[in-house]
Amino acid sequence: MKVKLNINNHDKLLEIHPGETLLETLRNNNFKGVKCGCGTGDCGACLVILNEDAVNSCQVLTASIDGESVTTIEGIGSMDKPHLIQEELVKAGAVQCGYCTPGIVISAYTLLKKNQNPTDDEIKAALDGNLCRCTGYVKILDGIKNAVKRMSAK
Protein backbone atom coordinates (compact mmCIF):
# COMPACT_ATOMS: atom_id res chain seq x y z
CA MET A 1 0.00 0.00 0.00
CA LYS A 2 1.03 3.64 -0.42
CA VAL A 3 1.19 6.25 2.36
CA LYS A 4 2.04 9.93 2.39
CA LEU A 5 4.35 11.14 5.14
CA ASN A 6 6.10 14.40 5.75
CA ILE A 7 9.55 13.37 6.95
CA ASN A 8 11.90 16.13 8.12
CA ASN A 9 9.84 18.72 6.21
CA HIS A 10 9.86 16.77 2.95
CA ASP A 11 6.68 15.18 1.55
CA LYS A 12 7.21 11.52 0.69
CA LEU A 13 4.98 8.96 -0.99
CA LEU A 14 6.12 5.58 0.29
CA GLU A 15 5.26 2.01 -0.66
CA ILE A 16 4.88 -0.01 2.56
CA HIS A 17 3.56 -3.32 3.86
CA PRO A 18 0.27 -2.71 5.79
CA GLY A 19 1.79 -4.29 8.91
CA GLU A 20 5.10 -2.43 8.75
CA THR A 21 6.30 -0.37 11.70
CA LEU A 22 7.44 3.21 11.34
CA LEU A 23 10.90 2.09 12.50
CA GLU A 24 11.08 -0.36 9.59
CA THR A 25 9.80 2.21 7.10
CA LEU A 26 12.29 4.83 8.19
CA ARG A 27 15.30 2.52 8.16
CA ASN A 28 14.23 1.04 4.79
CA ASN A 29 14.23 4.60 3.46
CA ASN A 30 17.74 5.33 4.71
CA PHE A 31 16.94 7.19 7.93
CA LYS A 32 19.54 5.11 9.74
CA GLY A 33 19.79 7.47 12.73
CA VAL A 34 16.63 5.77 14.00
CA LYS A 35 17.94 2.75 15.89
CA CYS A 36 16.30 -0.59 16.54
CA GLY A 37 16.89 -1.52 20.18
CA CYS A 38 14.36 -3.67 21.98
CA GLY A 39 11.52 -3.51 19.46
CA THR A 40 9.02 -3.46 22.34
CA GLY A 41 8.90 0.23 23.26
CA ASP A 42 11.09 -0.15 26.34
CA CYS A 43 14.48 1.33 25.37
CA GLY A 44 13.79 4.52 23.40
CA ALA A 45 16.53 3.97 20.78
CA CYS A 46 13.92 4.28 18.00
CA LEU A 47 12.32 7.55 19.15
CA VAL A 48 11.07 9.98 16.54
CA ILE A 49 8.82 13.02 16.74
CA LEU A 50 5.32 12.32 15.45
CA ASN A 51 3.73 15.73 14.82
CA GLU A 52 4.93 17.32 18.09
CA ASP A 53 5.43 14.39 20.44
CA ALA A 54 8.21 11.85 20.90
CA VAL A 55 7.01 8.30 20.20
CA ASN A 56 8.61 4.87 19.92
CA SER A 57 8.68 4.25 16.17
CA CYS A 58 8.78 0.48 16.81
CA GLN A 59 5.32 0.80 18.36
CA VAL A 60 3.68 2.72 15.52
CA LEU A 61 2.38 1.11 12.33
CA THR A 62 3.24 3.37 9.41
CA ALA A 63 -0.20 2.97 7.85
CA SER A 64 -1.77 4.38 11.04
CA ILE A 65 -0.08 7.77 10.53
CA ASP A 66 -0.80 8.28 6.83
CA GLY A 67 -0.68 12.03 6.13
CA GLU A 68 1.18 13.00 9.33
CA SER A 69 4.59 14.56 10.04
CA VAL A 70 7.63 12.74 11.34
CA THR A 71 10.93 14.22 12.46
CA THR A 72 13.92 11.92 12.84
CA ILE A 73 17.33 12.71 14.28
CA GLU A 74 18.45 13.60 10.72
CA GLY A 75 15.91 16.44 10.83
CA ILE A 76 17.39 17.89 14.02
CA GLY A 77 21.12 17.98 13.40
CA SER A 78 23.89 16.56 11.24
CA MET A 79 27.61 15.83 11.53
CA ASP A 80 28.33 19.18 9.83
CA LYS A 81 25.70 21.14 11.70
CA PRO A 82 24.84 19.47 15.01
CA HIS A 83 22.03 20.78 17.18
CA LEU A 84 23.20 22.42 20.39
CA ILE A 85 21.73 19.53 22.41
CA GLN A 86 24.02 17.19 20.46
CA GLU A 87 27.00 19.49 20.99
CA GLU A 88 26.40 19.68 24.73
CA LEU A 89 25.94 15.92 25.07
CA VAL A 90 29.31 15.41 23.37
CA LYS A 91 31.00 18.07 25.53
CA ALA A 92 29.59 16.50 28.70
CA GLY A 93 30.92 13.06 27.77
CA ALA A 94 27.35 11.77 27.55
CA VAL A 95 28.02 9.77 24.37
CA GLN A 96 29.88 6.50 24.72
CA CYS A 97 28.65 3.76 22.39
CA GLY A 98 26.13 6.28 21.07
CA TYR A 99 23.36 3.82 20.25
CA CYS A 100 20.84 5.45 22.60
CA THR A 101 21.92 9.01 21.78
CA PRO A 102 19.50 9.77 18.89
CA GLY A 103 16.57 8.79 21.12
CA ILE A 104 17.88 10.89 23.99
CA VAL A 105 18.30 13.90 21.70
CA ILE A 106 14.72 13.45 20.48
CA SER A 107 13.41 13.33 24.07
CA ALA A 108 15.40 16.41 25.07
CA TYR A 109 14.42 18.28 21.89
CA THR A 110 10.66 17.70 22.38
CA LEU A 111 10.96 18.70 26.05
CA LEU A 112 12.80 21.94 25.25
CA LYS A 113 10.37 22.81 22.47
CA LYS A 114 7.55 22.84 25.04
CA ASN A 115 9.44 23.93 28.15
CA GLN A 116 12.53 26.09 27.75
CA ASN A 117 13.38 26.13 31.43
CA PRO A 118 12.78 22.60 32.74
CA THR A 119 13.63 21.52 36.27
CA ASP A 120 15.91 18.54 36.89
CA ASP A 121 12.84 16.43 37.66
CA GLU A 122 11.17 17.49 34.41
CA ILE A 123 14.29 16.52 32.45
CA LYS A 124 14.40 13.15 34.21
CA ALA A 125 10.68 12.61 33.52
CA ALA A 126 11.18 13.42 29.83
CA LEU A 127 13.95 10.80 29.67
CA ASP A 128 11.94 8.09 31.41
CA GLY A 129 11.60 6.18 28.14
CA ASN A 130 15.33 6.18 27.30
CA LEU A 131 17.69 3.45 28.43
CA CYS A 132 21.46 3.98 28.36
CA ARG A 133 23.70 1.13 29.49
CA CYS A 134 26.98 3.07 29.21
CA THR A 135 26.89 6.43 30.91
CA GLY A 136 24.81 6.08 34.07
CA TYR A 137 22.71 9.10 33.03
CA VAL A 138 24.56 11.75 35.10
CA LYS A 139 26.49 13.06 32.11
CA ILE A 140 23.37 12.94 29.95
CA LEU A 141 21.53 15.13 32.46
CA ASP A 142 24.56 17.46 32.65
CA GLY A 143 24.60 17.78 28.85
CA ILE A 144 20.90 18.60 28.65
CA LYS A 145 21.15 21.12 31.49
CA ASN A 146 24.04 22.81 29.67
CA ALA A 147 21.91 22.90 26.52
CA VAL A 148 19.13 24.58 28.51
CA LYS A 149 21.61 27.21 29.75
CA ARG A 150 22.82 27.89 26.22
CA MET A 151 19.28 28.18 24.91
CA SER A 152 18.34 30.62 27.70
CA ALA A 153 21.41 32.73 26.97
CA LYS A 154 20.39 33.13 23.32
Added chain:
Amino acid sequence: MLTNIKKWYRPHTIDEALSLMKKGEVIPYLGGTGFLHGKTVKASAFIDMRGLKLNFVEQTDSGVYIGAGRKFSDIGKCQCTDGRVILRDAIKQAASTPLRNLITIGGSLAMMPAWSNIVTPLLALDAKVEILGTVAGTYEIEDYIRQKPLDGTSLIHRVFIPLVPGNGVYYRFGKTRFDYSDLDIGVYLEIKDDLIGKARIVIGNIFPKAKRLHNVEDYLVGKTTGEIQLVEYFQKHNIFPTKTSSKLSEYWKNIIHVHINRAIKEIEEKFQQEKNQ
Protein backbone atom coordinates in the same frame (compact mmCIF):
# COMPACT_ATOMS: atom_id res chain seq x y z
CA MET B 1 6.10 -6.15 11.32
CA LEU B 2 2.63 -7.65 11.63
CA THR B 3 2.78 -9.80 8.50
CA ASN B 4 -0.83 -10.99 8.71
CA ILE B 5 -2.19 -7.43 8.30
CA LYS B 6 -3.23 -7.02 4.66
CA LYS B 7 -5.52 -4.00 4.68
CA TRP B 8 -6.49 -0.77 6.43
CA TYR B 9 -9.96 0.74 6.53
CA ARG B 10 -10.41 4.44 7.21
CA PRO B 11 -14.03 5.10 8.26
CA HIS B 12 -15.38 8.55 9.18
CA THR B 13 -18.30 7.45 11.40
CA ILE B 14 -18.73 4.98 14.23
CA ASP B 15 -21.48 3.18 12.28
CA GLU B 16 -19.06 2.64 9.39
CA ALA B 17 -16.47 1.27 11.81
CA LEU B 18 -18.98 -1.08 13.44
CA SER B 19 -20.16 -2.46 10.10
CA LEU B 20 -16.53 -3.09 9.12
CA MET B 21 -16.01 -5.00 12.36
CA LYS B 22 -18.91 -7.30 11.47
CA LYS B 23 -16.84 -8.61 8.55
CA GLY B 24 -14.64 -10.38 11.10
CA GLU B 25 -10.83 -10.39 11.46
CA VAL B 26 -10.92 -6.58 11.60
CA ILE B 27 -9.68 -4.76 14.69
CA PRO B 28 -9.96 -1.07 15.62
CA TYR B 29 -6.52 0.59 15.91
CA LEU B 30 -6.08 3.51 18.34
CA GLY B 31 -2.62 3.86 19.94
CA GLY B 32 -1.34 0.54 18.67
CA THR B 33 1.07 -0.29 21.49
CA GLY B 34 -0.91 -3.32 22.65
CA PHE B 35 -0.63 -4.98 19.23
CA LEU B 36 3.08 -4.55 18.60
CA HIS B 37 4.22 -5.89 21.93
CA GLY B 38 3.07 -9.38 20.96
CA LYS B 39 4.16 -9.08 17.28
CA THR B 40 0.99 -10.81 16.14
CA VAL B 41 -2.73 -10.11 16.07
CA LYS B 42 -5.73 -12.27 15.25
CA ALA B 43 -6.82 -10.06 12.37
CA SER B 44 -6.12 -9.45 8.71
CA ALA B 45 -7.07 -5.76 8.73
CA PHE B 46 -7.06 -2.73 11.01
CA ILE B 47 -9.54 0.09 11.25
CA ASP B 48 -7.83 3.48 11.47
CA MET B 49 -9.90 5.22 14.15
CA ARG B 50 -8.44 8.71 13.65
CA GLY B 51 -11.35 9.76 11.44
CA LEU B 52 -13.84 9.14 14.27
CA LYS B 53 -12.40 11.98 16.40
CA LEU B 54 -12.55 10.02 19.66
CA ASN B 55 -9.92 12.12 21.44
CA PHE B 56 -12.51 14.44 23.02
CA VAL B 57 -13.21 15.49 26.61
CA GLU B 58 -16.76 16.65 27.40
CA GLN B 59 -17.52 18.27 30.74
CA THR B 60 -21.20 18.00 31.79
CA ASP B 61 -23.18 18.83 34.95
CA SER B 62 -22.96 15.21 36.05
CA GLY B 63 -19.33 14.50 35.22
CA VAL B 64 -16.81 14.24 32.44
CA TYR B 65 -16.76 12.05 29.32
CA ILE B 66 -13.35 11.03 28.00
CA GLY B 67 -13.27 9.78 24.40
CA ALA B 68 -11.74 6.34 23.83
CA GLY B 69 -9.04 7.87 21.64
CA ARG B 70 -7.80 10.31 24.30
CA LYS B 71 -4.10 9.74 24.83
CA PHE B 72 -2.59 9.14 28.27
CA SER B 73 -0.26 12.12 27.84
CA ASP B 74 -3.27 14.44 27.40
CA ILE B 75 -5.18 12.96 30.35
CA GLY B 76 -2.02 13.38 32.45
CA LYS B 77 -2.13 17.15 31.84
CA CYS B 78 -5.45 17.51 33.75
CA GLN B 79 -5.34 20.60 35.99
CA CYS B 80 -7.94 19.05 38.31
CA THR B 81 -7.80 19.24 42.10
CA ASP B 82 -10.74 16.94 42.89
CA GLY B 83 -10.84 13.13 42.92
CA ARG B 84 -9.69 12.99 39.31
CA VAL B 85 -6.14 13.46 40.57
CA ILE B 86 -6.21 9.68 41.15
CA LEU B 87 -6.58 9.07 37.40
CA ARG B 88 -4.10 11.80 36.46
CA ASP B 89 -1.43 10.54 38.88
CA ALA B 90 -1.93 6.91 37.84
CA ILE B 91 -1.63 7.69 34.16
CA LYS B 92 1.44 9.88 34.63
CA GLN B 93 3.19 6.87 36.15
CA ALA B 94 2.18 4.38 33.44
CA ALA B 95 4.78 3.18 30.91
CA SER B 96 7.06 6.02 29.66
CA THR B 97 6.68 9.51 28.18
CA PRO B 98 6.90 8.36 24.50
CA LEU B 99 4.55 5.44 25.11
CA ARG B 100 2.04 7.70 26.88
CA ASN B 101 2.05 9.79 23.70
CA LEU B 102 0.58 6.73 21.96
CA ILE B 103 -1.48 4.83 24.56
CA THR B 104 -5.19 5.70 24.65
CA ILE B 105 -7.71 5.19 27.42
CA GLY B 106 -10.00 3.14 25.15
CA GLY B 107 -7.20 0.95 23.86
CA SER B 108 -5.96 0.39 27.37
CA LEU B 109 -9.38 -0.73 28.57
CA ALA B 110 -9.90 -2.93 25.52
CA MET B 111 -6.48 -4.62 25.57
CA MET B 112 -5.84 -4.54 29.33
CA PRO B 113 -2.03 -4.56 29.11
CA ALA B 114 -0.06 -5.05 32.31
CA TRP B 115 1.60 -1.62 32.21
CA SER B 116 -1.59 0.39 32.00
CA ASN B 117 -2.46 1.41 35.64
CA ILE B 118 -5.93 2.31 34.37
CA VAL B 119 -8.29 0.03 36.27
CA THR B 120 -7.41 1.02 39.84
CA PRO B 121 -8.14 4.75 39.34
CA LEU B 122 -11.31 4.09 37.33
CA LEU B 123 -12.60 1.82 40.12
CA ALA B 124 -11.75 4.49 42.70
CA LEU B 125 -13.69 7.06 40.65
CA ASP B 126 -16.70 4.76 40.04
CA ALA B 127 -16.33 5.24 36.27
CA LYS B 128 -18.59 3.86 33.56
CA VAL B 129 -17.59 2.50 30.17
CA GLU B 130 -19.84 3.23 27.20
CA ILE B 131 -19.72 0.58 24.48
CA LEU B 132 -21.31 0.76 21.02
CA GLY B 133 -22.09 -2.23 18.76
CA THR B 134 -23.64 -5.63 19.42
CA VAL B 135 -23.09 -5.46 23.20
CA ALA B 136 -23.94 -1.74 23.37
CA GLY B 137 -24.51 -0.32 26.81
CA THR B 138 -23.08 1.67 29.67
CA TYR B 139 -21.15 -0.65 31.97
CA GLU B 140 -20.19 0.08 35.56
CA ILE B 141 -16.40 -0.31 35.64
CA GLU B 142 -16.66 -3.25 38.06
CA ASP B 143 -19.04 -5.02 35.65
CA TYR B 144 -16.82 -4.19 32.68
CA ILE B 145 -13.80 -5.81 34.33
CA ARG B 146 -15.80 -8.86 35.46
CA GLN B 147 -17.71 -9.43 32.20
CA LYS B 148 -15.09 -8.32 29.63
CA PRO B 149 -17.98 -7.63 27.24
CA LEU B 150 -16.08 -6.59 24.09
CA ASP B 151 -16.86 -9.25 21.48
CA GLY B 152 -15.08 -8.18 18.29
CA THR B 153 -18.12 -6.38 16.90
CA SER B 154 -18.31 -3.66 19.57
CA LEU B 155 -16.02 -0.83 20.54
CA ILE B 156 -15.47 1.48 23.47
CA HIS B 157 -16.83 4.93 22.65
CA ARG B 158 -16.08 6.84 25.84
CA VAL B 159 -15.46 6.60 29.58
CA PHE B 160 -17.64 8.54 32.02
CA ILE B 161 -16.28 9.84 35.31
CA PRO B 162 -19.00 11.16 37.60
CA LEU B 163 -18.45 14.28 39.68
CA VAL B 164 -15.87 13.49 42.35
CA PRO B 165 -15.79 16.54 44.65
CA GLY B 166 -13.75 14.78 47.35
CA ASN B 167 -10.05 14.05 47.37
CA GLY B 168 -7.99 11.12 46.23
CA VAL B 169 -4.57 9.57 46.38
CA TYR B 170 -2.85 7.04 44.10
CA TYR B 171 0.22 5.00 45.00
CA ARG B 172 2.09 2.62 42.73
CA PHE B 173 4.82 0.12 43.56
CA GLY B 174 7.05 -1.53 40.95
CA LYS B 175 10.55 -2.99 40.90
CA THR B 176 11.67 -0.02 38.82
CA ARG B 177 9.99 3.19 37.67
CA PHE B 178 9.36 1.69 34.24
CA ASP B 179 8.29 -1.79 35.34
CA TYR B 180 4.72 -3.04 35.65
CA SER B 181 3.23 -2.24 39.03
CA ASP B 182 3.42 -5.03 41.60
CA LEU B 183 0.79 -3.24 43.58
CA ASP B 184 -1.20 -0.06 43.22
CA ILE B 185 -3.62 1.62 45.57
CA GLY B 186 -6.35 4.18 44.90
CA VAL B 187 -8.20 5.89 47.73
CA TYR B 188 -11.08 8.33 47.24
CA LEU B 189 -12.85 10.00 50.18
CA GLU B 190 -15.52 12.62 50.61
CA ILE B 191 -15.42 14.23 54.07
CA LYS B 192 -18.24 16.41 55.37
CA ASP B 193 -18.49 17.85 58.89
CA ASP B 194 -15.36 15.82 59.71
CA LEU B 195 -17.19 12.56 58.90
CA ILE B 196 -16.31 10.32 55.98
CA GLY B 197 -19.37 10.41 53.73
CA LYS B 198 -18.16 8.37 50.80
CA ALA B 199 -15.18 6.03 50.52
CA ARG B 200 -13.77 4.02 47.66
CA ILE B 201 -10.68 1.93 48.35
CA VAL B 202 -9.04 -0.03 45.54
CA ILE B 203 -6.02 -2.30 45.41
CA GLY B 204 -4.60 -3.88 42.31
CA ASN B 205 -1.46 -5.42 40.99
CA ILE B 206 -0.90 -7.06 37.64
CA PHE B 207 -3.63 -5.67 35.44
CA PRO B 208 -6.56 -6.30 35.38
CA LYS B 209 -6.78 -7.79 38.87
CA ALA B 210 -7.77 -4.61 40.69
CA LYS B 211 -10.66 -4.78 43.13
CA ARG B 212 -12.60 -2.49 45.43
CA LEU B 213 -12.46 -3.27 49.14
CA HIS B 214 -16.17 -2.76 49.82
CA ASN B 215 -15.93 -4.06 53.39
CA VAL B 216 -13.19 -1.54 54.23
CA GLU B 217 -15.26 1.23 52.61
CA ASP B 218 -18.28 0.27 54.76
CA TYR B 219 -16.06 0.34 57.85
CA LEU B 220 -14.83 3.87 57.04
CA VAL B 221 -18.15 5.55 56.18
CA GLY B 222 -19.67 7.56 59.03
CA LYS B 223 -16.44 7.74 61.05
CA THR B 224 -14.10 10.61 61.71
CA THR B 225 -10.54 9.94 60.61
CA GLY B 226 -9.54 9.94 64.30
CA GLU B 227 -11.86 7.01 64.99
CA ILE B 228 -10.37 4.77 62.33
CA GLN B 229 -8.36 1.82 63.63
CA LEU B 230 -7.34 0.47 60.27
CA VAL B 231 -4.44 -1.71 61.42
CA GLU B 232 -6.68 -3.52 63.90
CA TYR B 233 -9.37 -3.82 61.24
CA PHE B 234 -6.92 -5.33 58.77
CA GLN B 235 -5.63 -7.76 61.40
CA LYS B 236 -9.17 -9.04 61.96
CA HIS B 237 -9.95 -9.32 58.25
CA ASN B 238 -7.72 -11.06 55.75
CA ILE B 239 -7.09 -8.43 53.11
CA PHE B 240 -4.40 -9.32 50.60
CA PRO B 241 -3.44 -8.15 47.15
CA THR B 242 -5.38 -9.97 44.46
CA LYS B 243 -2.45 -11.99 43.15
CA THR B 244 0.86 -12.18 44.92
CA SER B 245 3.47 -14.78 45.64
CA SER B 246 2.54 -16.40 48.98
CA LYS B 247 6.10 -15.84 50.27
CA LEU B 248 5.60 -12.12 49.98
CA SER B 249 1.98 -11.85 50.93
CA GLU B 250 2.65 -10.65 54.51
CA TYR B 251 4.95 -7.97 53.11
CA TRP B 252 2.34 -6.76 50.65
CA LYS B 253 -0.38 -6.96 53.28
CA ASN B 254 1.62 -4.58 55.45
CA ILE B 255 2.31 -2.27 52.50
CA ILE B 256 -1.45 -2.08 51.90
CA HIS B 257 -2.27 -1.35 55.55
CA VAL B 258 0.36 1.34 55.84
CA HIS B 259 -0.48 3.05 52.57
CA ILE B 260 -4.25 3.07 52.94
CA ASN B 261 -3.70 4.64 56.36
CA ARG B 262 -1.25 7.13 54.86
CA ALA B 263 -3.67 7.94 52.03
CA ILE B 264 -6.49 8.66 54.50
CA LYS B 265 -4.21 10.99 56.49
CA GLU B 266 -3.07 12.73 53.30
CA ILE B 267 -6.66 13.25 52.17
CA GLU B 268 -7.67 14.53 55.60
CA GLU B 269 -4.81 17.05 55.51
CA LYS B 270 -5.97 18.25 52.07
CA PHE B 271 -9.52 18.50 53.42
CA GLN B 272 -8.37 20.55 56.44
CA GLN B 273 -6.31 22.85 54.20
CA GLU B 274 -9.35 23.47 51.97
CA LYS B 275 -11.52 24.07 55.05
CA ASN B 276 -9.08 26.66 56.40
CA GLN B 277 -8.81 28.55 53.11
